[in-house]
Amino acid sequence: QQQVKQSPQSLIVQKGGISIINCAYENTAFDYFPWYQQFPGKGPALLIAIRPDVSEKKEGRFTISFNKSAKQFSLHIMDSQPGDSATYFCAASRSNTGNQFYFGTGTSLTVIP
């Protein structure tokens, strides 16, 4: 059973546009929701993360929106750039434990110049 569902599988955006990736989870015990960015041949790297006590977190052009009641969260990339072309994974976990992170299946983002 997929603990975290991610969509879309792939996304093509024009340079300067907004990229939006969505995730949904079931386990209400999750309290830490990171997003990872992965370039070809590299390991995933932590991009931004949010806790359920806030509805939005922004870091530069990257914003996480969190809807606790709907059990959904999304990544918005503003002013998308060709260098943002990568695979993005959402994840969820219970913090303060060593328990596993549950990952979405990934979204391949291509930003066209």
Next chain:
Amino acid sequence: DAGITQSPRHKVTETGTPVTLRCHQTENHRYMYWYRQDPGHGLRLIHYSYGVKDTDKGEVSDGYSVSRSKTEDFLLTLESATSSQTSVYFCAIKGAGAGGYTFGSGTRLTVV
């Protein structure tokens, strides 16, 4: 990658042979994880460790074993490799408390 190294980076092996992948960290983090990455499946947990000699199974542990005799090293062993274990394997580390993983650069394993 921030104090975590995986070896080898690439390996081709034959079906039925044993294979060991190594993850080494210099961060002194308590938690270490092995994931496999496959198209359409994202990252799936194989095994994890919460301390020296303390390990537990993840969702795709069949056919894999692990060992952690030192804080800095976490070994993943495929006892008898099969073609279904062809994948990219990532090691990750995590400190105590809140926060995300730090991943290694991965090992691309091909079983022929």
